[in-house]
Amino acid sequence: MSSHREAPEMAKDPVADSTDVYAFVSPDRPSTVTLIANYIPFQAPDGGPNFYEFGHDVAYDIHISNRGKAEADITYRFRFHTEIRDPKTFLYNTGPITSIHDKAWNRPQFYSVTRIKNGRSKVIAHHLACPPVNVGKRSTPDYAALAKQAVHKVGRRRVFAGQRADAFHVDLGSVFDLGALRPVQNLHLIPMAADAGRNSLQAFNVHSIVLQVPISEVSRKGDVPSDPAKASSVIGVWASASRRKSRMFDKSEGRYVGHGPWEQVSRLGNPLFNEVITPMSRKDEWNASHPKGDADFAKYVDHPELARLLPVLYPGVFPHLAAYHKKRADLNAVLLTGIPSGVVPGFQNFTGAVESDMLRLNLAIPPTGSPNSLGLLGGDAAGFPNGRRIDDDVVAIELRAVAGLTIPLVDPSFTPDGAAGVLTDGTTDTNGGTTKTFPYLGNPGGGFQTEPGTTAVA
Amino acid sequence: MSDTSRRKLLAAGGASVAAGTVGLAGLAGGSAQAAEARRSPTSAKESVVAYVRDHRSHEVRLMVREREVVVHDRDLATRILNAAGGR
Numbered sequence: 001m002s003s004h005r006e007a008p009e010m011a012k013d014p015v016a017d018s019t020d021v022y023a024f025v026s027p028d029r030p031s032t033v034t035l036i037a038n039y040i041p042f043q044a045p046d047g048g049p050n051f052y053e054f055g056h057d058v059a060y061d062i063h064i065s066n067r068g069k070a071e072a073d074i075t076y077r078f079r080f081h082t083e084i085r086d087p088k089t090f091l092y093n094t095g096p097i098t099s100i101h102d103k104a105w106n107r108p109q110f111y112s113v114t115r116i117k118n119g120r121s122k123v124i125a126h127h128l129a130c131p132p133v134n135v136g137k138r139s140t141p142d143y144a145a146l147a148k149q150a151v152h153k154v155g156r157r158r159v160f161a162g163q164r165a166d167a168f169h170v171d172l173g174s175v176f177d178l179g180a181l182r183p184v185q186n187l188h189l190i191p192m193a194a195d196a197g198r199n200s201l202q203a204f205n206v207h208s209i210v211l212q213v214p215i216s217e218v219s220r221k222g223d224v225p226s227d228p229a230k231a232s233s234v235i236g237v238w239a240s241a242s243r244r245k246s247r248m249f250d251k252s253e254g255r256y257v258g259h260g261p262w263e264q265v266s267r268l269g270n271p272l273f274n275e276v277i278t279p280m281s282r283k284d285e286w287n288a289s290h291p292k293g294d295a296d297f298a299k300y301v302d303h304p305e306l307a308r309l310l311p312v313l314y315p316g317v318f319p320h321l322a323a324y325h326k327k328r329a330d331l332n333a334v335l336l337t338g339i340p341s342g343v344v345p346g347f348q349n350f351t352g353a354v355e356s357d358m359l360r361l362n363l364a365i366p367p368t369g370s371p372n373s374l375g376l377l378g379g380d381a382a383g384f385p386n387g388r389r390i391d392d393d394v395v396a397i398e399l400r401a402v403a404g405l406t407i408p409l410v411d412p413s414f415t416p417d418g419a420a421g422v423l424t425d426g427t428t429d430t431n432g433g434t435t436k437t438f439p440y441l442g443n444p445g446g447g448f449q450t451e452p453g454t455t456a457v458a
Numbered sequence: 459m460s461d462t463s464r465r466k467l468l469a470a471g472g473a474s475v476a477a478g479t480v481g482l483a484g485l486a487g488g489s490a491q492a493a494e495a496r497r498s499p500t501s502a503k504e505s506v507v508a509y510v511r512d513h514r515s516h517e518v519r520l521m522v523r524e525r526e527v528v529v530h531d532r533d534l535a536t537r538i539l540n541a542a543g544g545r
Contacts, residue, residue, distance in 0.1 A: 244521075244524075245521055245526060246507040246509065246521040248505075248507060257505070259505065259506065259507040259521035259522065259523075260507065260521030260522070260524070260525065260526045261521075261524055261525060261526050262524065
């Protein structure tokens, strides 16, 4: 997964689990940038009676670094609170919910947005309403209308926080069964007939925070950059979740009560970083640390375990990769510093020498009319690893990069193995898809409408 | 985040402030020293969690609202450890 349940501690704390981060110049409003942070993975749409919601005891942050120091120069913090309208019922809703302010919705959620810059905090919005989850045809008969009502304007910004269809796609069942990729599993060490990929995120929802702000609000110089070659055109983006340092169980209230400062428990920049780069023994530590200290994790990027495993799992398929023992300067650039000028003609998203896991977005590169889901690998500089669009196939991109496809960018003497250019897990987004306008992520699957999947033991 | 200015204040105030905050008088078995503790005008007015991570140090961390106050106070740490040990 991009970062769903990617670390031992976070797997036990889904409400604070950052699952995906997206950052892109808005295709329909190119003077703005859209930042998306998803949380709470694997939401079965029928997961009632206590449906999914943001944590009132979690601080959700989207960070922007625009001075090349891998520090949060601007942070948008989202804090939620939940109300119970009728304390006498066990029901999430007591009738059809026809608006986000409908009294029939018994457990509405609201949030504030705080902008933190140069150590100064300013609440820019408060008591913004979330939509309910998509319960079903009777309870939320016009979900699209509810979602639309939950798009709020905050000055020149737009914001939405609530349930969405998970647009990330990956074949978890296969990938974590000894690194198998069904389309090429006939070549696996334990071979089976090649098959189509299965999207393990199919029929699951997430909770999304979607923020659209003017580019000038997040760029280094307060302008709308137009020259892709300038360092000031690039921003770094990551998301995090924090909990109070101490939590005491208050028996009289039957819940935990927080004390002390907020401490980061989850973070996410590049998809799959903590998932498949960081060793299990350090994943929790990584989640609690900050990007500017990622030099401590650089060795896992420079010599990634996955690059060593591929030739073992697919005997004879990756002979060139197997023989390559140099530092992976290509991956270091893609994941930790950004790609400097001179590597890809006309492109750069270098943020300085500080090794740090962030999405890096060159704000001067306009959206593409016909996006290529392989992003920069597909010749589309508006896509990953230049920021990340929702439809970018980051699993295929990162698989191919790790398999050696990007090594020639920094080491022309290397010839990638033929398989490196075609690796894929064979999945696509089979959920709600994307929309052409804000909030871009599709409506979540409904509890009544979604059919349970199938399971098998042998 | 540690609150260094608060820390200095509490470190200077030592056991008096913290004892009032966490109610150590009762925990400490009603010793004469604890009984003399008085609350200062700036003492916490809400619930507080005290954390002694290392029993060999004199550091006590107090969680209050959204702050963490670090106190280096041998007497306070010793009294908390004694109280935790049942004395």
